[in-house]
Amino acid sequence: MSIVGITLILGVFFFLLIGVPIAFSLGLTCILAILVSDRIPLMIFTQRMFTATDSFPLMAIIFFVIAGELMLQGGISKRLVRVASSLLGWLRGSMAFISVVTCAFFGAISGSALATTAAIGSVMFPEMVERGYKDDFSATIQAAGGTLGILIPPSIPLVIYGVLTGVSIGDLFIAVIPAGILTMLLYMAFAYATVVHEGMAPKEMNPEKIGVWESFKDAIWGLLTPVIILGGIYSGVFTPTESAVVASIYALIIGVFVYKELSREKFYKAMGNSAVVSASIMVIIATATLFGWIMTNQNIPVIVSKAIINLTDSKIVFLLLVNIIYLVAGMFMETSTIILLLVPLFLPVALQLGVDSLHFGIITILNLSLGLVTPPFGAALFVASGISKVSIERIYFRILPFILAGIISIAMITYMPAFSVGFMNAIR
């Protein structure tokens, strides 16, 4: 490998590990690599960052963030909790189920896992503790449930995957649904086992006795969001970005005129916060794209692909290898960075071995969603620790059964394409 390639790899590891924010680590490494190289002009730095951000499809991100934020400020969280309670309140361990299912509902509005953990966790965590659940378990389930935010469409990482690979974002949104539902059910099963095994909240019942119909009527406007998004894309009426625009305008109308909770101050805060959040995602995309460009310039993807092909030409072994690498990478890095850096390395091999690029996208997202809750650096764990004030070490211990659940789900989705590609073909 060339000196530039070595600079790239050593540089990025050094900056990341000493704690420079991911976006700036990648950017700094690129500046170093450009300075070391005598062939790459310095202006590539800004030019690539600019072209990466100058993308209409990627604008779906900011609008999905706005839609989620407006729904949140408009008071959707507690309405979703009420629906889930009315459906599941009569079950043993119901609060744990309600947390997971509400996260899935919220995931259908928001495209971000961390936003889901924060939004639902801050409502559900105090409720669970009050009803006799252990605090570390209550915090952990918010982190696990939050990963459903990117497994139920819309999903910001899937937008990035789609833009990067040219796979239809609409197809990805449909094909990810079985993975989301499967993971949700597995999380619920493992949560139930824990609750029963440790005898938590033995005499729990639905205290408010809310009618299913009543709570549905109230939350239906929020729950319709994915119908608008997917319906719009699938009927061919909207592009994904346009459907995100419509979803955000819809969220505004619901918040102001139906729920009547979206005041001017809340609107102002929601819009500004969305801009800052989307900027923090887009700057990672910008520097990671630049990083990817220099990698390609140095022929690194070809070298890596050849190395993998030399290692194995079995589809099953390759997918297992990919799962392991994603899992390890997910422990350390943030979702969109991994997509932008690793997918260009793996996808050519995947295609060569006969893996569908749509299926590969779903495998990628599912692996990375688990990466969000794997110690030591799983970001959702830190969010859960932040909202609950439960120490991160206790959450590390509690998350283990959920990681097992996630691994089962990954194995099923990886080796049974029927759950993703098959489902999409059946729907269309």
Add this chain to the structure above:
Amino acid sequence: MKGLFVQNNSSPIQSSRVLKTVEGVLHMTYEKMLDTLNKIIFAILVVLVCIMMAVGGMQVFWRYVLKNSLYWSEEVMRYLNIWTIFLGISIGIPRNIHVAIDAIIRAFKGRVKFSAVMFVYLLTLVFFVGLFGIGIKFTIYNMGQLSPAMRFPMSMIYVSLPVGGFLSILFTIGEIIKHCKSGVTQ
């Protein structure tokens, strides 16, 4: 002996007090300035995002209801988004929104931790100086270029990179000052 001790120390104490007040005033005004800047940028972002949403709504309405596509809407949205991104980066810094792996740094204690955090801020500063410097060169180099649909000067968009870089330098310096203060009080 006692008198001597006091005498010896009185003047440096006084001068350091004066220095500290001068420093305090400087920091105060700098921090206040950043605070105001933060609010102004936030307000600009709100306006940009609202326009983006309105133009997006218009695009959908014109294309699917009036059956008459707007030729400029996508371009306007993309360029507003770029400004949003590079302005948004800067006020994300005091909000601590840029994701980092901080487990190693948090394991450190005392002086080592102080220096390590400082080192990270300085490296961040290097990145933004790069964005600012190369961004200016980039903007000047592409001066005469016009946008494809609206024939709008592209330098107005390119300049968002150095502007964002410059504002981020200011906010990173703000964080460094905060960090030094917290280090002093520790």
